[in-house]
Amino acid sequence: FTSAKRPPVVWLSFAECTGCAEATLRTTYPWIDELLLDIISLDYQETLMAPSGEAAEKSLHDTIAKNEGKFICVVDGSIPTAENGVYGMIGGKTFLEIAKEVCPKALATICIGTCASYGGIPAAAPNPTGAKSVKDAIGVSTLNIPGCPPNPINFVGTIVNYLLFGKLPDLDDKGRPLFAYGKTIHDQCPRRSHFENGEFVTSFDSEEARLGYCLYQVGCKGPETYNNCPAVKFNEGTSWPVQAGHPCIGCSEPDFWDKLSPFYKS
Numbered sequence: 001f002t003s004a005k006r007p008p009v010v011w012l013s014f015a016e017c018t019g020c021a022e023a024t025l026r027t028t029y030p031w032i033d034e035l036l037l038d039i040i041s042l043d044y045q046e047t048l049m050a051p052s053g054e055a056a057e058k059s060l061h062d063t064i065a066k067n068e069g070k071f072i073c074v075v076d077g078s079i080p081t082a083e084n085g086v087y088g089m090i091g092g093k094t095f096l097e098i099a100k101e102v103c104p105k106a107l108a109t110i111c112i113g114t115c116a117s118y119g120g121i122p123a124a125a126p127n128p129t130g131a132k133s134v135k136d137a138i139g140v141s142t143l144n145i146p147g148c149p150p151n152p153i154n155f156v157g158t159i160v161n162y163l164l165f166g167k168l169p170d171l172d173d174k175g176r177p178l179f180a181y182g183k184t185i186h187d188q189c190p191r192r193s194h195f196e197n198g199e200f201v202t203s204f205d206s207e208e209a210r211l212g213y214c215l216y217q218v219g220c221k222g223p224e225t226y227n228n229c230p231a232v233k234f235n236e237g238t239s240w241p242v243q244a245g246h247p248c249i250g251c252s253e254p255d256f257w258d259k260l261s262p263f264y265k266s
């Protein structure tokens with residue numbers, strides 16, 4: 001698949017850990033070189049771009065000026081709003097100012113990761129920086145690809161949907177594409193038959209854990225978490241948390257850090 005005209009993409013990084021960008025680099029369908037050279041034109045991304053300093057700022061502003069209403073804005077990280085946003089700045093501007101300047105000029109704003117989508121870990125209690133999702137911080141509607149980090153296939157699938165059909169995919173009531181977040185982890189989990197049979201892991205490093213029994217009683221949040229991890233897995237389909245023997249911690253749900261913890265039960 002090669003796009004006739006690669007859509008310009010501006011990627012803004014705010015209060016984040018770079019895990020979302022690292023995850024995106026590990027895309028395998030397509031690989032990152034094909035994504036960047038044949039499918040999209042990534043005109044600004046601080047971790048990946050060659051320019052720095054004023055030259056990087058120029059790339060951002062030139063792309064926006066040339067493509068107003070036509071570029072896709074990708075955001076990772078939440079936006080600190082306390083004290084007028086002073087807790088996060090780039091090039092002398094707060095994240096809040098940058099988001100207000102760039103996002104409304106985009107064709108669409110895609111939030112990659114739970115931080116940008118819903119606030120994520122930077123917004124966890126007591127949230128001293130007043131971190132908020134992009135939507136809550138600046139009032140634009142966003143398409144959300146949550147996960148901490150999200151699976152790159154869900155981001156790439158969203159972009160390809162746009163290139164093939166000329167529109168963004170259908171979303172659920174939390175702004176997530178239904179093709180990826182339409183079902184719970186629990187409803188796709190290969191350990192589900194153990195759940196139904198009452199076969200549970202009750203402690204790690206036990207015989208039940210080695211047998212691959214259900215992780216619900218050690219804290220699995222699969223029944224309340226919407227994501228496609230069991231179907232697509234990570235790292236070229238190698239594995240995903242429950243396959244590796246770890247409970248789902250609900251990383252693609254709003255406020256998971258506060259509402260779904262403690263992550264482990266025993």
Ligand code: SF4
Nearest residue numbers: 016019113114115148
């Ligand atoms: Fe990092 Fe998770 Fe936030 Fe992505 S969603 S920036 S991986 S903390």
Ligand code: SF4
Nearest residue numbers: 189192214215220222
């Ligand atoms: Fe559901 Fe988690 Fe058990 Fe899988 S391991 S069946 S997601 S509770």
Ligand code: F3S
Nearest residue numbers: 227229248249250251
């Ligand atoms: Fe996150 Fe649960 Fe998938 S923790 S990576 S949504 S299995």
